[in-house]
Amino acid sequence: MKTRFKNAETGNVTSMITNFSLVFLFIIIFLTMGVAKADEKSQQLVDRVITAYGGDKLTNLKSLRVVDKTQSFSYGQSSMADDIDNELNQTSVTLDLHNQHIDYRRVRGNKSHFTIEHQLFDGNKGLSIDHAMRTVEQNEGITYFNADRSQHLNLDTALVLLLHKQREQAEYAGTAYYLGELHDKLSFQAKGYPQMTLLINQRSGYIGKMMQAHWLEGQFFNYHFSDMKQSKGIYYASRTYVSGDNKPLELTVARKVEFNLDTTHSFTPPTDYAVKGQSIDFSKLEATKLADNIYLAGSNWGFSVFIDTGEYFAAAGGYFQLGKRFEAVKKLANVDKPLKYLVVSHHHSDHLSGMKEAAALGASFITVKAHIDAIREAAEVELPDNRFVIVDEKGSFAEGKLQVLDFASSHSNHNLLTYFTDAKLLFSADLFASHQPTGAPRGSKALINVKAKLADAGFEVSHFAAAHSGRVLTAADFNQSIKSFTPQLCPKDWEICHN
Numbered sequence: 001m002k003t004r005f006k007n008a009e010t011g012n013v014t015s016m017i018t019n020f021s022l023v024f025l026f027i028i029i030f031l032t033m034g035v036a037k038a039d040e041k042s043q044q045l046v047d048r049v050i051t052a053y054g055g056d057k058l059t060n061l062k063s064l065r066v067v068d069k070t071q072s073f074s075y076g077q078s079s080m081a082d083d084i085d086n087e088l089n090q091t092s093v094t095l096d097l098h099n100q101h102i103d104y105r106r107v108r109g110n111k112s113h114f115t116i117e118h119q120l121f122d123g124n125k126g127l128s129i130d131h132a133m134r135t136v137e138q139n140e141g142i143t144y145f146n147a148d149r150s151q152h153l154n155l156d157t158a159l160v161l162l163l164h165k166q167r168e169q170a171e172y173a174g175t176a177y178y179l180g181e182l183h184d185k186l187s188f189q190a191k192g193y194p195q196m197t198l199l200i201n202q203r204s205g206y207i208g209k210m211m212q213a214h215w216l217e218g219q220f221f222n223y224h225f226s227d228m229k230q231s232k233g234i235y236y237a238s239r240t241y242v243s244g245d246n247k248p249l250e251l252t253v254a255r256k257v258e259f260n261l262d263t264t265h266s267f268t269p270p271t272d273y274a275v276k277g278q279s280i281d282f283s284k285l286e287a288t289k290l291a292d293n294i295y296l297a298g299s300n301w302g303f304s305v306f307i308d309t310g311e312y313f314a315a316a317g318g319y320f321q322l323g324k325r326f327e328a329v330k331k332l333a334n335v336d337k338p339l340k341y342l343v344v345s346h347h348h349s350d351h352l353s354g355m356k357e358a359a360a361l362g363a364s365f366i367t368v369k370a371h372i373d374a375i376r377e378a379a380e381v382e383l384p385d386n387r388f389v390i391v392d393e394k395g396s397f398a399e400g401k402l403q404v405l406d407f408a409s410s411h412s413n414h415n416l417l418t419y420f421t422d423a424k425l426l427f428s429a430d431l432f433a434s435h436q437p438t439g440a441p442r443g444s445k446a447l448i449n450v451k452a453k454l455a456d457a458g459f460e461v462s463h464f465a466a467a468h469s470g471r472v473l474t475a476a477d478f479n480q481s482i483k484s485f486t487p488q489l490c491p492k493d494w495e496i497c498h499n
């Protein structure tokens, strides 16, 4: 070894350079061959999958409809903090593959308690249709990817069609075992979609699993496909199971797929519905004074109401950016006082996204006993018991200026309603809100119960603020919503309403 080292050291410099160049050249050639080979491999795989799912019959498809009955699990949005709700969903997704149209319908819940959702995408713009209010609203946020809440990703055949369209994007990513069988991995990113990796069974050519990047770094949403069926020579999995963050999320319990169906009336909104006006633009964080010592602050879907009690501030509404809202209020009021209390409306993850900030501000949490663990978890810091002020049915703070009522609904077993006594203002979450500039929002059974609860407590509410909107509604709006409330109806011509 020593001799060789010496030889190299004393060797001719020119020949060394030539040797390096040659090695470099070989590396380049080798790498180029590797890329070319991988590219060829990915294209062969795309062809293999297309053939397995029906070949020309698949690529010539004009339209498809997938009708799914699914069971899903509501992490962070259950009615009780110590349990996970199970939800039944029935969805119908119709895709016009040539024109990139989507018709999405969903019935969520059971026969005695359900909500419906209807969205259309016409290749350019999206519409949300409210069949209870008989309104159509143009919705800028709707795209081909999300018009159906990305439900079409649950159908392996739809993934193959996406891959077919964007085949030049496909990249071979090696092999992996899935359920004991060897699979080829193929990654691709369709326009407007997140990165997806398909695990393609080497034996059958079917997609066993699709992995989609999760917003938690290093995590994936995993779509598992099984129980293959075929119709008109086109293949699809009749069962899809979706997991994410190491938890089961959704399971298909029944599926019907139709190919090349008549879609003449699928993508047209009802003509006799009113066009819903543009929503208020809440994109900028703003603070406003509502009454003496009462301030509203927020943006988008997160708002809080603050009260200056003289000695300190107290607030209701625990959405993300609580700190920024508090800063805006202090600036507007031109005072600097601590935030002593934060009323936590309920335990749902979105409403706990500001707990970290509340903990850092030194606030005590006004809550119910059942929500302490969820708040501690969301705050991500050790919170001693004395940082929690427990409300049992009702509570009164700051010499009665701020009162709290616990209200039970199907949404959450405990909802704390906050009443700012002097301003006769009620703050609620997920109960009564509107982003429309005028008019009363759709009522609910819960509102009728709230009305009775408020009367019982002797609260004469004149204004209603909400966690999800910067519009303050009036007592007249509240009464109108209750008066005009009609139970949800499933449109008669919807297939999923009859299951």
Ligand SMILES: [Zn+2]
Residues within 6 Å of the ligand: 346, 348, 351, 411, 412, 430
């Ligand atoms: Zn909620």
